[in-house]
Amino acid sequence: MAGTAGRNGGLRGGIDLGGTKIQAVVLSRSDQVVGEARRPTPTEGGPQAATVALRDAIAEAASAAGAATRSLAGVGVGSPGSIDAVAGTVSLARNLPGWEGSYRLAERLAEALGCPVRLGNDVEVANLAELRLGAGRGRGSFIGVSWGTGVGGSIVLNGRQWKGRGAAGEIGHTVVVRDGALCTCGRRGCVEAYAGRNAMEIAARRRADRGEKTSLFRLMKQMGRPRLTSGVWARALEESDAMARDLIDGAVLALGTGTASAINLLDIGSVIIEGGLGIRLGQPYADRIAGAMRPHLFVLDRAPEVVVAGLGDLGGAIGAALLVDAAPAAAGARRPPARAAAR
Amino acid sequence: MAGTAGRNGGLRGGIDLGGTKIQAVVLSRSDQVVGEARRPTPTEGGPQAATVALRDAIAEAASAAGAATRSLAGVGVGSPGSIDAVAGTVSLARNLPGWEGSYRLAERLAEALGCPVRLGNDVEVANLAELRLGAGRGRGSFIGVSWGTGVGGSIVLNGRQWKGRGAAGEIGHTVVVRDGALCTCGRRGCVEAYAGRNAMEIAARRRADRGEKTSLFRLMKQMGRPRLTSGVWARALEESDAMARDLIDGAVLALGTGTASAINLLDIGSVIIEGGLGIRLGQPYADRIAGAMRPHLFVLDRAPEVVVAGLGDLGGAIGAALLVDAAPAAAGARRPPARAAAR
Numbered sequence: 130m131a132g133t134a135g136r137n138g139g140l141r142g143g144i145d146l147g148g149t150k151i152q153a154v155v156l157s158r159s160d161q162v163v164g165e166a167r168r169p170t171p172t173e174g175g176p177q178a179a180t181v182a183l184r185d186a187i188a189e190a191a192s193a194a195g196a197a198t199r200s201l202a203g204v205g206v207g208s209p210g211s212i213d214a215v216a217g218t219v220s221l222a223r224n225l226p227g228w229e230g231s232y233r234l235a236e237r238l239a240e241a242l243g244c245p246v247r248l249g250n251d252v253e254v255a256n257l258a259e260l261r262l263g264a265g266r267g268r269g270s271f272i273g274v275s276w277g278t279g280v281g282g283s284i285v286l287n288g289r290q291w292k293g294r295g296a297a298g299e300i301g302h303t304v305v306v307r308d309g310a311l312c313t314c315g316r317r318g319c320v321e322a323y324a325g326r327n328a329m330e331i332a333a334r335r336r337a338d339r340g341e342k343t344s345l346f347r348l349m350k351q352m353g354r355p356r357l358t359s360g361v362w363a364r365a366l367e368e369s370d371a372m373a374r375d376l377i378d379g380a381v382l383a384l385g386t387g388t389a390s391a392i393n394l395l396d397i398g399s400v401i402i403e404g405g406l407g408i409r410l411g412q413p414y415a416d417r418i419a420g421a422m423r424p425h426l427f428v429l430d431r432a433p434e435v436v437v438a439g440l441g442d443l444g445g446a447i448g449a450a451l452l453v454d455a456a457p458a459a460a461g462a463r464r465p466p467a468r469a470a471a472r
Numbered sequence: 473m474a475g476t477a478g479r480n481g482g483l484r485g486g487i488d489l490g491g492t493k494i495q496a497v498v499l500s501r502s503d504q505v506v507g508e509a510r511r512p513t514p515t516e517g518g519p520q521a522a523t524v525a526l527r528d529a530i531a532e533a534a535s536a537a538g539a540a541t542r543s544l545a546g547v548g549v550g551s552p553g554s555i556d557a558v559a560g561t562v563s564l565a566r567n568l569p570g571w572e573g574s575y576r577l578a579e580r581l582a583e584a585l586g587c588p589v590r591l592g593n594d595v596e597v598a599n600l601a602e603l604r605l606g607a608g609r610g611r612g613s614f615i616g617v618s619w620g621t622g623v624g625g626s627i628v629l630n631g632r633q634w635k636g637r638g639a640a641g642e643i644g645h646t647v648v649v650r651d652g653a654l655c656t657c658g659r660r661g662c663v664e665a666y667a668g669r670n671a672m673e674i675a676a677r678r679r680a681d682r683g684e685k686t687s688l689f690r691l692m693k694q695m696g697r698p699r700l701t702s703g704v705w706a707r708a709l710e711e712s713d714a715m716a717r718d719l720i721d722g723a724v725l726a727l728g729t730g731t732a733s734a735i736n737l738l739d740i741g742s743v744i745i746e747g748g749l750g751i752r753l754g755q756p757y758a759d760r761i762a763g764a765m766r767p768h769l770f771v772l773d774r775a776p777e778v779v780v781a782g783l784g785d786l787g788g789a790i791g792a793a794l795l796v797d798a799a800p801a802a803a804g805a806r807r808p809p810a811r812a813a814a815r
Contacts (some may be wrong), residue, residue, distance in 0.1 A: 270636070284737065286634065293613070293739025294774060302770040303733035307649050307725070316768060382650070390646035390730075390736055393625065396636025423661055427645040431637060 140196050141454060142204035142244075143450025144368055146170070146179065147249065147405070148224035148278060149358060150203075153186035154446040155194040155201070160262055162443060164194030172355070175227035176219070184241040199243030204248060204389070205452030208236065209256035209278075212434045215250050216440065247452040251445055252298070255403050256283035256290065257446030263401075263439035270397040273438075274300055274388055274418075276358070277404035279313065280321040284395070301325065305386040323383035325327075326406055329376045331359040339356045343372035359409035381414065385421020388435075393427040400435040403444065412437045483539050485530045485547035485587075486793025487701040488594065489513070489522065489617050490748075491567035491621060492701060496529035497789040498537040498544070503605055505786060507537030515698070518570035519562070523577065527584040542586030545565040548795030549577065549589065550597035552621075557591050557793075567621055590795040595641070596790055597780070598746050599626035599633065601791030606782035616781075617643055617731055617761075619723075620702070620747035622656065623664040626751035627738070644668065651654065653737075666726035669749055672719045673700040679715060686715035691797020724757065731778075736770040743778040755780045 136162040139158035144151060155164035166189035183206065184198075191198050198204070210222025210251040217235025222228040249257075256273040261264040265273070265285060265375075273283035280301030284291040301321035302314055309318030313327050322328050328453060333345050348368075349361045365373035388400055392427055402408075402415045419435035426432055438444050475660070480596035482501035487494060490513060509532035516519040524548065527541075534541050541547070553565025560578025565571040567675035582589040592600075599616040602608040608628060622642030627634040632641055644664035645657055652661030656670050665671050676688050691711075692704045708716035731743055743765075745751075745758045762778035767777055781787050 220674050257631035275495050283739070286629070291629065291738070294741060295739065296771050297737065299736040299739070299770045302736045302768075303646075305647060305650050307729050314770065316770075386647050386650050387733075390733060393642040393645045394625070394640065394734055394737065395634070396638065396640035396642070398637060407599050425645075425647050425662075427657065427659075428637075429644045470596075 134332055135285060139364060140194060140201050141450040142242075143254075143446040143448065143452070144183055144187055144202045144204065144206045145255070145445030145449060146208045146225070147445070148226075149354075149356070150210065151186045152443065152446045153183075153366070154443055154450060155187075155190045155196065156447060156450040157194075160447075162363055162447065163200040163377045164190040164192070164196075165189040165443065165446070166193065170225065170270075170360055172226045175229075176225075176232040176234065178257040179225060179228070180237050180241065183238055187242065197243075201244045203245040203247060203453035204242060204249050205253040205254065205449035206236070206238065207449040207452075208234070208248060209251050212248050212250050215247070217248055219248065232440065238398065245453070247455070249449060249452045252281035252403075253283060253290065253292075253426045254448030254452060255287070255300075255445040256401075256448065256453050258440050259401050259403060259438050260285050260288070260290065262447060263444060264398075264436050265401055265439075268399045268401075270395075271399035272300065272388065272391050272395070272433075273298070273399065273401045273403050274384060274407065275404035276324060276384060276402060276407035277324040278327050278388075280384070281404070282391075283403075284391075286395075286397070293431065294315075300387050300391055303390055305383050305385045305390075307331070320383045320387035324380035326357065326362070329362075329380060332376055333357060333372060341372055344368055344370045345373055359406040361404060363409050376413075377410075381417045382421050384418050385423075386425055388418065389422040389425035392422070392433055393425070396428070398431070398433045400433050401438055402435065408438055408441055408444070422471075483534075483537060483544050484793040484796040485541065485544045485585075486597075486791065486795070487526055487530055487532060487547065487549045488598070488788030488792055489526065489549055489551045489568070490575040490594070490788070491552065491569075492697075492699070494525055494529045495521075495786065495789045496526075497786055497793060498530075498533045499790060500537075500568065503790075505790065507533040507535070507539075508532040508786065508789070509536065513568065515569045516573075518615070519568075520575065522568060522571070523580050523584065526581055530585065539622070544585070544587045546588040546590060546796035547581070547585055548597065548792035549581065549591050550594040550707040550792040550795075551577070551591060552594050555591050555593050558673040560589070560591055562591065574580065574797060584702040588677075588796070589728050590798070592792060592795045593745075594632065594781065595624035595628060596635075596651070597617040597795060598788040599641075599744075599791065601783050601787045602744055602746060602793055603628055603633065603712070604794060606787060607779050608742075608744055609782075610743045611744075613738075614742035614744050615643065615731065615734050615738070615740065615776075616641070616744045616746050617727060618747035619745060619750035620666060620729060621670050622668040623727070623730075625734075627734075627747075629738075643730050643734055646730045646733055648726050648733075663726045663730035667723035668703065669700065669705070672705075672723060675719055676700060676715060684715055687711055688715045688716055702749040704747060704754050720753075721758075724760045725764050727761050728766075729768055732762065732768035735765070735776055736768070739771070741776045743776050744781055745778065746781045746787075749786070751781055751784055762781030
């Protein structure tokens with residue numbers, strides 16, 4: 130913090146750039162959220178429009194904290210797609226409307242805000258927040274399972290994120306059914322093919338088109354959502370919609386199987402359920418994932434605890450703000466192009 | 473080595489205690505094999521008889537190195553079963569004839585040899601040898617896949633074995649086919665259910681009993697083996713035995729799938745194929761495992777190299793000798809009771 134604390138008492142901004150919404154927070158020096166703002170991700174206008182929305186969101190959060198953006202120590206952005214933290218670019222963010230090529234987001238946003246901007250992968254920064262300030266505190270080693278649009282993951286060993294060559298944690302692309310369902314990544318039988326919100330939406334549409342009854346799409350319209358968001362799934366489950374229940378059951382089974390395999394490999398004692406859907410469905414579903422792990426655990430008498438993320442919806446934005454503390458080169462490794470977004 | 477090098481120039485003994493054979497080596501201070509001996513594991517007499525055979529094997533290897541066992545800096549033993557390195561006990565070594573309960577092997581063998589004895593898990597010590605002296609040298613991070621009686625594994629991150637809570641590396645018990653074949657561990661669809669030599673032998677017997685043709689059991693008798701050893705499988709493959717080929721194909725597929733999932737999780741660049749069957753079948757089969765991984769790799773343009781262990785059949789005994797260098801408490805964590813032996 131030595132280099133940044135001088136600006137306005139070390140206030141840091143963080144933005145979680147999601148496929149449907151932008152969440153901004155301002156963190157105090159003691160890591161308290163002292164300002165926040167939320168707005169929808171623009172559905173048109175591509176990265177330029179998104180940059181304007183990001184600027185407006187963090188400006189509103191900063192204002193709530195009594196600060197101007199130019200006085201922030203910096204702003205971190207957690208984004209889907211392929212992040213080059215050093216170059217400050219976001220590429221192949223297929224979850225973001227109209228974002229096809231590579232875009233110099235850090236540079237453009239820094240110009241608009243008058244303060245430094247750092248980028249990180251959305252799943253990684255949400256996990257970083259859990260590690261430092263959320264359910265991961267004091268847990269040492271854990272697997273973060275990000276259950277959202279896709280299924281991502283993070284591995285924390287002895288208090289540090291293990292990134293491998295830059296793309297570690299792809300628990301969503303561990304295989305649970307060889308030659309199984311087609312995954313959005315193009316391979317077969319991955320956890321994400323059963324548990325990713327995108328994959329579940331595709332399956333729900335196919336079943337609805339075949340005439341199977343469901344309230345999912347009616348609820349989607351009622352709630353004014355363009356897609357089956359976590360809120361839509363949660364509402365359908367509350368209404369005991371049979372198809373929603375069946376698809377979520379399949380997701381829980383896949384998540385449990387893949388997570389158990391990861392635990393058998395790493396033998397660590399904690400799993401934190403992160404991601405939009407995981408956080409929305411909460412601890413009851415974390416408990417169900419724990420149950421789905423049991424048939425596959427090699428050391429059953431040391432079954433890991435499975436807890437839901439502690440920071441809720443704000444975790445991604447808080448983790449993005451923590452990027453400001455990191456040295457630029459350590460803010461995040463270059464991600465491979467095919468990295469699926471999991472929030 | 474400070475505490476041990478004084479005895480006979482730092483000669484260390486190492487023994488690989490397997491289900492069918494005992495392999496002993498003596499390592500010089502510069503880690504050269506300066507003596508070796510091999511004998512069958514006694515099929516009767518339980519741990520007491522095994523202790524006598526271990527004593528005789530290491531005495532013969534020491535004699536070949538021009539030393540008496542009491543002048544060795546110490547002797548390490550790599551054993552299947554549940555190892556308590558601190559207490560010096562081996563329990564539940566189901567692969568060893570008549571070894572049902574817990575046995576104070578370190579104490580008994582030390583009395584017989586007149587030098588300190590340290591115990592380690594067989595898969596872990598073989599991997600340690602590869603890490604320090606074999607294919608793992610200079611590779612930094614790798615996954616060791618031990619393909620033998622069972623399928624074990626080891627994870628090396630930044631040059632150190634990652635042991636988790638003591639049982640990490642169970643790549644054999646990652647799930648590749650949910651609700652798939654019954655595994656020797658009692659669960660379903662594990663890699664080991666398809667690729668473990670025990671599981672393959674059970675499958676071969678069942679198919680032969682149903683009238684399917686195979687040369688496997690004829691070769692077993694011709695070679696004077698009580699079980700389908702790695703040598704029997706290799707011979708049957710050389711003879712193009714259709715059942716052997718089919719079962720090995722299934723094993724390669726399961727190993728490739730499970731290993732690819734592990735790589736997706738950890739994103740590291742090397743896989744070392746260890747274990748009796750892996751070493752016996754050699755690099756051509758390591759290449760086939762690499763091929764079976766490809767459909768499941770998340771970052772295909774950085775597919776890991778897959779190489780066979782560099783120390784061959786002696787790796788287990790060499791790794792056991794390296795235990796002598798370790799501080800007692802670090803020689804190996806307590807293993808869970810259900811740990812399957814993979815050699």
